[in-house]
Amino acid sequence: MIEEFRLPDLGEGLPEAELVQWMVAEGDTVKLNQTIAEVETAKAIVELPSPHAGVVKALHAAAGDVVEVGAVLISFDLGGGDAGGAKVPVAEARAEGAAEADAGEKAQPNLVGYGAAPRSSARPQRRARSVAVRAAASDTAVLEAAPHDVIHTPEVSEAPRERPRSTPPVRALAKQLGIDLALVEASGVSGVISRTDVEEFAARAGATAVGSQTVAEESLDIAELTPRSGERTTRTPIRGVRKHTAAAMVRSAFTAPHVTTFLTVDVTATSELITSFKADRSLAEHRIGIMAVAAKAVCLALGRHPELNSAWDDAAGEIVQHHYVNLGIAAATGRGLVVPNIRDAQDLTLAELADAIRTLAETARGGKTPPVDMMGGTFSITNVGVFGVDAGTPIINPGEAAILALGAVRRQPWEYRGEVALRDVMTLALSFDHRLVDGEQGSKFLVEVAGVLREPGRAMLLR
Incomplete structure (x- = not known):
């Protein structure tokens, strides 16, 4: 049957x-x-x-x-x-x-x-197959193999292989080189196949590597594959996350009237607080950073400015105001931009928010973010500062009222208590849907978030 x-x-x-x-x-x-x-x-x-x-x-x-x-x-x-x-x-x-x-x-x-x-x-037992190797027009040997094929040489065991473990950028490289990851052995103790493992296998098989990958440790894995030598252009099909992101950004840009406001703030007190957390053994494991403090400030401010935690329901002719915060964290990955969210972020402590952000980042880095985690967001944060950028005009995630961009923290001269001193300074950029949020409301929200970052103790006065 x-x-x-x-x-x-x-x-x-x-x-x-x-x-x-x-x-x-x-x-x-x-x-x-x-x-x-x-x-x-x-x-x-x-x-x-x-x-x-x-x-x-x-x-x-x-x-x-x-x-x-x-x-x-x-x-x-x-x-x-x-x-x-x-x-x-x-x-x-x-x-x-x-x-x-x-x-x-x-x-x-x-x-x-x-x-x-x-x-x-x-x-389950699998049938052993042979691997076909053919010469390309450039006399470069390209390895062709069906999934889970094994090479028939005396040195290679015919025993069934475990499922190959790797990251999405590594799988993309293997796919471009025509290599079956089931044939590649992981060199590290973790058992995860790395880019180096794939390139070394390609070299042994006679395949040509297609460039190098640069990973920004502060961000969530942005992979760039350089073109082969002699090629003047590279064409990549528009699909997957890139296709979805493009459609969402166009829909947002041409549906919601965007307004962006900027505010530069002295965050030295927050930097000192974060340093003290790192020195505290009971808190060091949570890795509390500027993103977590900003997330906490946003959750507190949204409780006092609910207009920025709402949605425009055009079909029903209604404004939907949320009494909870599903906080979206924009993550740049090897597959493109994704915005998973932390459910009921308003109920989490600062340490819990830091843990949630780290878990979200690790999951996104591995390309394993569940689809449900990217649905139902109410407000988003994007940290462009990890790329060394001071400010930008972020586009609102569709279905939300606003998004906050965090710029890089710079050590620079700043007026402090009537004198000029070196201080930690960063720029905040808030984009909001002008159908839902007036300029006054957006400005007050941004000032309140900045106030917590300037003086973290002010969070004790908010609820």
């Missing part, structure tokens, strides 16, 4: 997704809820669990293909099949899947977000 599995709606209302990589190959025996593929939508990389226990009959897309929601992705043989020349005990696979369901897993997998059941330590 052949069953087809179609790409489901991943809960984001998006019409398509790009197939990042298969975790199975034709002929594999799979269990119910076993991860079979990774797909990348305009918002996140999502793991797809198998809806059946059986044998993979056919894969209907290749890594890099853009698949429409509802299109057939994979076919399963539920009545048995030939895997590696032997009949596969499908009944046993079904029994294992049923046993897992009895242990607390649902018979139907959750196809939204990260719904795959925890993986068993036992991996």
Whole structure:
């Protein structure tokens, strides 16, 4: 019996997704809820669990293909099949899947977000295949291999491989070089395949590397691939996060009338407070920084200026005022700009906000931000200062009333208590929707946020 599995709606209302990589190959025996593929939508990389226990009959897309929601992705043989020349005990696979369901897993997998059941330590057997290497027009050897292929040499084991672990920029590089990550060994103790691992493998295979990656440690991984020598232009398909971000920014810019106000503030007291936190063993592990203090200041100010924590519902002809803060944090990643949000940020302490921001950053860096975390934001912050920028005019995240940009903290001469002294100074830029927020309201909100950054003790007076 052949069953087809179609790409489901991943809960984001998006019409398509790009197939990042298969975790199975034709002929594999799979269990119910076993991860079979990774797909990348305009918002996140999502793991797809198998809806059946059986044998993979056919894969209907290749890594890099853009698949429409509802299109057939994979076919399963539920009545048995030939895997590696032997009949596969499908009944046993079904029994294992049923046993897992009895242990607390649902018979139907959750196809939204990260719904795959925890993986068993036992991996399904895969058929060994050979790797084809062909010469390109430039006499450069390009490695071509299907997912999870193994090289048939005496030094390489035929044992099934674990799923390769890597970051989205590394997968992008491997894809551009035509390298199957299943063939690359991680050199570090973490088991995560690095860019160096891919480049060294490419060199051994005769492939040509395509440039270097620069990672800004203060930001959330911005990857830039340089063109091959001799190429005058590089064309990249507009899809995924970049496509989604472009559409959202155009919609925001041409729907909400933007107004941006600026305020430069002395944040020396906040810098000194942060330094004291780092010296305190009970607080050092939270890594409280200027972003966390600004986030706390925003949450306090929004309670006193709710106009900036509202939304314009054009269809209903209503202004929706939120009595909670889902604080969006703009994150620049190798896949593009994403804005996941911290739920009910108004209820978090300064240390809890710092922890939440760090967790958000690490998740975004790995391309694993769940789609639900990028929905329902009410106000956003973007930290352009990590790039050495003093100020900018940020575009409001669609569906929100305002966004605050934090500039770089500069040590510079500043008037202080009637004298000129070296102080830590930064510029704040607030963009707001003029349909929802008047100039007076936006200015008062910005002054209040700046007041907390200038004198953190003022937070004790606010609620």
